Amino acid sequence: GQQLNQSPQSMFIQEGEDVSMNCTSSSIFNTWLWYKQDPGEGPVLLIALYKAGELTSNGRLTAQFGITRKDSFLNISASIPSDVGIYFCAGQGSGGSNYKLTFGKGTLLTVNP
Amino acid sequence: GAVVSQHPSRVICKSGTSVKIECRSLDFQATTMFWYRQFPKQSLMLMATSNEGSKATYEQGVEKDKFLINHASLTLSTLTVTSAHPEDSSFYICSATQPNTGGYGYTFGSGTRLTVV
Numbered sequence: 001g002q003q004l005n006q007s008p009q010s011m012f013i014q015e016g017e018d019v020s021m022n023c024t025s026s027s028i029f030n031t032w033l034w035y036k037q038d039p040g041e042g043p044v045l046l047i048a049l050y051k052a053g054e055l056t057s058n059g060r061l062t063a064q065f066g067i068t069r070k071d072s073f074l075n076i077s078a079s080i081p082s083d084v085g086i087y088f089c090a091g092q093g094s095g096g097s098n099y100k101l102t103f104g105k106g107t108l109l110t111v112n113p
Numbered sequence: 114g115a116v117v118s119q120h121p122s123r124v125i126c127k128s129g130t131s132v133k134i135e136c137r138s139l140d141f142q143a144t145t146m147f148w149y150r151q152f153p154k155q156s157l158m159l160m161a162t163s164n165e166g167s168k169a170t171y172e173q174g175v176e177k178d179k180f181l182i183n184h185a186s187l188t189l190s191t192l193t194v195t196s197a198h199p200e201d202s203s204f205y206i207c208s209a210t211q212p213n214t215g216g217y218g219y220t221f222g223s224g225t226r227l228t229v230v
Contacts, residue, residue, distance in 0.1 A: 033219070035221075040204075040223075040224065040226065041223050041224060042117075042119070042206045042208075042221035042222050042223045042224045043157070043206075043221050044221070045219065045220075088156065088157070100147060100159055100162055101147075101159070101208075101219065102159075103156045103157045103158075104156060105155070105156045106155075106156050108154075
């Protein structure tokens, strides 16, 4: 089946620093999604990407859909303590909005004040 | 925005008993709901896809007789863990989708922490 490789697995940064994480896939996805999960909660959508090459921002977050459709990255600028959490990428194949998602293994972000 | 309510948030049960987890879409009709399981420090693993009015589609390796899924209405899906064992202890999360909304259409519940003792 489809697999997503997400890196890094964890990051320890100082408040104010920028962060970058990425996902690569062995196969093509039609949609890339980035989620944040706080402890004991479900994932919350941060950014959705629909077109190869698309670059989208949401406040301090920026994500891009790779040209090959097999990769995506998420950048967080000027990190703050509340950015702490686990970030997941997810890819959606063909089949419309009801098609299942494949998740990366997550990046645990720790921000030191 | 779209809200998915999952209940209970935490449950402790004895080994051998069954536990039911509910997933409700509060302000939209969800034609499809997904059930995930997440072990500590791991990713979300899809267990099954549930379409209203039809049988759920289970992922490879997931026992359909152990994890019973019912999607009786467009706003409610339930997951029943039957004859639970300690190895079933995990964080269970549901997701509901709205038609024609692309990636923004996936809304997750807040999860259920199941502990089997």
